[in-house]
Amino acid sequence: MFGSPIARWFCGVVLVLSVAPLCFAAKTQQGSGKSDSSTSQTSQPAGKNAKPSASTHEAVDPSQYVGAETCKTCHEEAARSYERGPHWKTTLAKHEGPEWQGCEACHGPGKAHAESADPSKIIRFPSLSREESSKRCLGCHEFGQEHANFLRSDHLKNNVGCVDCHSIHSPKIQAKLLKAAQPQLCFS
Helix, strand or coil: CCCCHHHHHHHHHHHHHHHHHHHHHHHHHHHHCCCHHHHHHHCCCCHHHCCCCHHHCCCCCHHHCCCHHHHHCCCHHHHHHHHHCHHHHHHHCHHHCHHHCHHHHHHCCCHHHHHHCCHHHCCCHHHCCHHHHHHHHHHHHCCCHHHCCHHHCHHHHCCCCHHHHECCCCCCEHHHCECCCCCHHHHC
16 A cells, blocks of 8 residues: 555655644744643744734733724724724734724723823833834734844844834835835834
8 A cells, every 4th residue: 555655755745744733833832831722822823914922912801992993083094094004904803802903902902091082091102112012013923934033133132123114004115014115214
């Protein structure tokens, strides 16, 4: 049955492809020191569309989230630019919970802010350190090849975070949500 070289090669390939994901998962879990439930949220190498990391989103009562429609009532221009960019897709992730959807995926639960209009009652990126704001971005983008090891990068070591180059709400270059064209952006 497995006598021909092609059959042996095929069986070998099937074996490697079926065992490799298990080895990767075990290695990821072993290296992180996390339990099965937390590892499943952070070890998905799915590129730009990976499930957000639980480390950037704390468990909050779902009733504290108001949804992007509520945000739009006061922040119309930001909502229009948000809908033109790629982040609108977060509104489709209903099964992930409200902390992974829309405006509140980045800015945190909005109920207290919506009720009071107090800017201190919502996460505002200008008030965060470069590392804190970048960690919020990396909660979803950490597995993209271009973002690998960002928290140890020369950019962050020199106090340059994600929002120094990228803008969700008012990008000048839509393709990567850049604030300016390269190389001028880098020279600034």
